[in-house]
Amino acid sequence: MTEAGDRPGDWIDNLIHAPARLQIVMQLSVVDRADATFLLNRTGLTWGNLSTHISKLEDAGYVAVEKSFRGRKPRTMIRLTQKGRKAFQEYRSKMQRALSNPTGA
Amino acid sequence: MIEAELKQIERSTYRAVADSGLWDVFIAAVVSMLAFGPLLSVHLGDFWSAAAFVPVFAVILLVIQIVKVRVIEPRIGAVEFSEPRRKRMAALPVVMLVVNVVALVLGIVVVTSTKVPEGPIVAFGLSMVILVGFTLASFLLQVPRVFFYGLLLAVAPLFGEALFLRGYASHHGYPIVFGVSAVVILVSGAVRFIRFLPRSLAVNGRANTKRADD
Numbered sequence: 580m581t582e583a584g585d586r587p588g589d590w591i592d593n594l595i596h597a598p599a600r601l602q603i604v605m606q607l608s609v610v611d612r613a614d615a616t617f618l619l620n621r622t623g624l625t626w627g628n629l630s631t632h633i634s635k636l637e638d639a640g641y642v643a644v645e646k647s648f649r650g651r652k653p654r655t656m657i658r659l660t661q662k663g664r665k666a667f668q669e670y671r672s673k674m675q676r677a678l679s680n681p682t683g684a
Numbered sequence: 685m686i687e688a689e690l691k692q693i694e695r696s697t698y699r700a701v702a703d704s705g706l707w708d709v710f711i712a713a714v715v716s717m718l719a720f721g722p723l724l725s726v727h728l729g730d731f732w733s734a735a736a737f738v739p740v741f742a743v744i745l746l747v748i749q750i751v752k753v754r755v756i757e758p759r760i761g762a763v764e765f766s767e768p769r770r771k772r773m774a775a776l777p778v779v780m781l782v783v784n785v786v787a788l789v790l791g792i793v794v795v796t797s798t799k800v801p802e803g804p805i806v807a808f809g810l811s812m813v814i815l816v817g818f819t820l821a822s823f824l825l826q827v828p829r830v831f832f833y834g835l836l837l838a839v840a841p842l843f844g845e846a847l848f849l850r851g852y853a854s855h856h857g858y859p860i861v862f863g864v865s866a867v868v869i870l871v872s873g874a875v876r877f878i879r880f881l882p883r884s885l886a887v888n889g890r891a892n893t894k895r896a897d898d
Contacts, residue, residue: 609694610763611770617761621697654762671686 594639595670599624600632604659604667607642612658633657641666694766695826701763702827704756704880706748708873711833712866713744719862722855759881776824783817803856807845811838833869840865 595604602622607613613621619629636642641663645656659667717737724733765773790809818834844857853860 605690605693606697609690609697609766611766613763614761616758617763620700620760656762656764675686 590673592666592670594635594641595667597632599628600636603629603632603636604641604663607657607659608664608667612645612656614654614656618657636663639663694769697763698765698769698826700760702825703876704752704760705873705876705878706752706756707827708829708833708869708876710744710748711830712870712873713741715837715862715866715869717741719859719866722858755881772824772826776821779820779824780817783813783820787813787817803845803848804842807841807856810841814838814841829872833865836865836868837862 595601599622602624603618606618606621615626615629615633618624618633619626622629624632633642633644637644640660643658643660645658647654647656721733721737724736727733728736764770790813794806794809815834815838818830818837822828822831822834840861841856841858844853844861847853847857847860848855
């Protein structure tokens with residue numbers, strides 16, 4: 580039986596690797612912060628999906644949800660944390676290595 | 685590969701915000717000043733014909749700000765760009781100030797010089813200032829169409845001067861050439877704005893098509 584960690588792709592950070600979350604993280608990585616409407620427009624997700632994925636990323640400490648007021652309107656901005664940026668950087672490096680050398684030789 | 689993709693995402697993110705057509709409307713408003721200015725100066729003089737545009741610009745800027753807050757932002761959402769992009773955008777007013785100061789100094793030199801240069805030389809100088817200004821703006825904003833607006837506006841004073849010298853137009857042809865240029869830019873902005881509205885509405889009203897993974 581294969582030990583956990585020996586299986587191919589075990590190094591993949593599943594929190595980032597899921598397509599919808601990868602889209603969110605990629606989008607947040609190129610800006611300082613953005614609100615949910617902006618992420619909806621850019622990722623093509625729905626409110627429910629976006630909210631679910633943001634919650635998962637927030638629980639992992641990858642994103643921070645900042646609530647504030649602009650005038651009398653509430654405003655929720657989402658930002659990739661340092662931990663999230665580092666995790667995404669690692670994910671990119673590992674993915675790039677894996678894709679450039681799929682046999683691991 | 686991924687880095688190139690991220691660069692592409694950053695650029696398209698920026699374009700999504702910059703493509704609403706509002707900047708084009710603002711540029712058209714500035715260009716219209718060059719069209720109406722010479723006509724107004726006949727009745728109001730140089731100073732007051734320029735000063736008359738201050739309240740007009742205040743209203744235009746107010747309308748643009750209202751449209752941005754009430755129409756654009758609720759549709760595309762709010763985003764704060766990364767540090768390099770912000771620095772690039774912050775450099776624009778400084779560069780434009782330098783270009784305008786250089787243009788002003790050149791203008792003062794022309795007015796105060798004993799031998800006033802001929803029309804074509806003035807037109808060529810104006811053309812160069814416009815081209816340099818718009819090229820720099822296009823580079824800093826990374827919006828290629830601003831460069832094409834610059835080309836259009838750089839040709840305008842030369843064409844206007846040619847019309848004037850042949851007796852087809854008054855005021856060095858500026859009301860005609862800058863008026864036409866302003867309309868072209870305004871139409872381009874209006875088309876972008878009209879195309880932007882249904883596209884962004886469609887995104888907000890979209891049905892749930894993507895499954896929440898895991």
